[in-house]
Amino acid sequence: MKRFRITYVHSVPKSPINQGLVVAVYAVLSYAKMLLLLHRLVEVSRRMSMAALRRVMAAPMAFFDSNPTGRILNRFSSDLDILDNKMPATLLETLWCLNSVLSSLFIIAYQVPYIIIFFVPIFAAGVMLQVCKFLCLMNNLQ
Numbered sequence: 702m703k704r705f706r707i708t709y710v711h712s713v714p715k716s717p718i719n720q721g722l723v724v725a726v727y728a729v730l731s732y733a734k735m736l737l738l739l740h741r742l743v744e745v746s747r748r749m750s751m752a753a754l755r756r757v758m759a760a761p762m763a764f765f766d767s768n769p770t771g772r773i774l775n776r777f778s779s780d781l782d783i784l785d786n787k788m789p790a791t792l793l794e795t796l797w798c799l800n801s802v803l804s805s806l807f808i809i810a811y812q813v814p815y816i817i818i819f820f821v822p823i824f825a826a827g828v829m830l831q832v833c834k835f836l837c838l839m840n841n842l843q
Contacts, residue, residue, distance in 0.1 A: 738789070738792070742788065742789050745784070746781070749784060750784065753777065753780065806820065
């Protein structure tokens with residue numbers, strides 16, 4: 702039976718970048734991103750809830766006669782729940798997906814530059830489709 706000898710490789714090249722520093726910078730940037738996002742979400746939630754409250758308070762008295770107070774409060778609380786709990790998660794998922802798609806497109810375009818010729822018309826067609834859908838929706842609402 703042969704014996705194999707496990708040896709330690711002494712010539713592992715050292716990285717010129719300190720890995721601890723990279724992790725620390727990434728952690729600080731991630732924390733700053735979360736604080737900025739949290740601040741913006743709180744501001745958006747406050748503005749939207751105040752706008753909704755102003756509109757309800759400006760409603761005619763017939764609105765309050767036909768709708769019970771409990772229904773109005775239930776609607777407000779469900780809207781605030783969506784703003785405060787579901788919107789941040791949805792926004793983070795959207796940003797994560799957008800980051801993944803853009804990173805993939807960048808890597809593909811870097812490796813195969815001629816693919817950009819196909820990306821531009823597809824992107825333009827997608828934008829035009831969204832604009833057409835928006836205009837059709839606005840025409841149906843009027």
